[in-house]
Amino acid sequence: MKSFSSRPAGYTIGELSAIVGMSPRNIRAHQTRGLLPPPVRHGRSAYYGPVHLRRLERITTLQEQGFNLASIAAMLGTATADPGTARTSAALAEIARVQPPVFCALERHGLLGRDDSGAAAIARPPVAQAVAELAGAGIPPVDVLRFLGQLMDRMAPVADAVVGAAAERLTVADSPSGGASPDLGSSLADFLVSAFRTAVENAVELTFPGRGPGKRRSR
Incomplete structure (x- = not known):
């Protein structure tokens, strides 16, 4: 340089x-x-x-x-603050202090980054938003983050298996320019995430009748 x-x-x-x-x-x-x-x-x-x-x-x-620019903005602390963000930051600090394995799990799965001060921050804006919203709904952020670490540990092998099955069963057609489309990975990820989201929304609707994703309060 x-x-x-x-x-x-x-x-x-x-x-x-x-x-x-x-x-x-x-x-x-x-x-x-x-x-x-x-x-x-x-x-x-x-x-x-x-x-x-x-x-x-x-x-x-x-x-x-x-990292994309939205994630970088969250990590640098320049993204617009949402209700519950301060509580999430405090919860991350507590998790790092009293439950290092959980903190390491979040870091290992790419959910955490560092802001300019060196403090831990959630590197995925949708995840940060979801944690903040659950905090606003009355669920302690520490509990959410603890469960998130455990969930990622369980979900990673499942995700590997699902992506492997998709790669095996879905035929990839060559693009006009030759070879697979460069957008294949992104498109496949969107497809699998949308399918999983639908399955989760269906399960939430059954578990919490009348309080599922489609019943959010207007803001």
Whole structure:
């Protein structure tokens, strides 16, 4: 990675772009999304400092690890806060302190990441939202997270078996350009998740009559 001698005013966007290996357009896009703080302005010029440099390096690292921008926003603490988020964060800290195996299970299954302060955060926004909503419905987040770790341990082998069965039984047609479509994995995941979601919704409706997914209160 290139480096520049620091100066009091910081870096221009061109200099920052060269340091992190990211185009000025993408830097501005991250700023628009709220992932990057605005630059300091001196007259008509904008300058970026060490905070911006560290944040962009963090974003780049997380993207290389496969996280999308929505997940990165949650991990960096820049996503819009939902009711129950603070309780979820406190529950994660408690789980890490008193039940390390559960915490390790959540981390092993890719559900956890780290924010800028190094604190644990749920890396999947839909999961974070669901935990927060259950907290709002009166279920302690610690209980939800404990069950989530146990559930993931049980579900991982099932998911492997289901994906293996799908790969064995579903014929993949070649795309016009030759070979399987590059969207196959994503499409298969959406298909299997939708099927599993339907099965779970049916079971919830039977277990909690009149209080299933279709009976949510309007907000």
